[in-house]
Amino acid sequence: MAGPKKKFQGRHEEQPAVAQFLLSSFNRDLALFTDYSGDFNAAYATNFAAQIASVNTVVYPLQLTKEGKLVTARIATNLDRLKTLNKLVESYVDRAGAALTVAPDDFGCRDLRKKLSKKDVEAVITSLRTVLQNMDANLTALTAKGLKAATKTEMAALPAALTTDNTLQNDNIQARNQLMNDNIDLFDALFEAMQDVSKTGKVIHSTLSGTPERVPDYTMAVLLRRVRAERKKGGGDTPVGEG
Secondary structure: OOOOOOOOOOOOOHHHHHHHHHHHHHHHOHHHHHHHOOOOOHHHHHHHHHHHHHHHHHHOOHHHHHHHHHHHHHHHHHHHHHHHHHHHHHHHHHHHHHHOOOOHHHOOHHHHHHHHHHOOHHHHHHHHHHHHHHHHHOHHHHHHOOOOHHHHHHHHOHHHHHHHHHHHHHHHHHHHHHHHHHOHHHHHHHHHHHHHHHHHHHHHHHHHOOOHHHHHHHOHHHHHHHHHHHHHHHOOOOOOOOO
């Protein structure tokens, strides 16, 4: 079921990041804003910053964020290890060749390699189970070519580990989404302040200050693209602009 509709046209976690860029420009241009209207002053900036902080505590709840990072790290470690194990098994599959009950191309290692490259955990688990079934059916032939029992044992433990962590990760995401949906009023209140600063900043720079080149600093669509670019580059689960 879809959550309550928010006013900001972007993802929940993108909103405070866009707002932070607006606040930075607002603080830089505070004198211009104050000259434009007495509504804008240091207290306005303080309140705007407090609203951003409140939304960030919802977007990045401390405990859920810590738990999510641990689960994500375990998944990444297991996928990396599986990539190594699959490469090793594939070498034995190729050596066993005609002694196998299936052709090397149909054994599943190549398909698993493709799934691993996409980092689709559920698809990886499905493909891995196929490989393990074929390993069981061809264990004598593979062992004859040098496959170690420890390799198969380690590989066989990964479907359960990945399934458990994938479920935990999905539960974590759902809990965070629910928390954000439950606090939609905070997001909407922040959006009103963002609109105020955005509209006023564009007016000031396009009419009063003679600096139209700064209009993009207050254009939310431009800032949203910047946020997405920084997230893609950084890949972290922390607010944009924070380490």
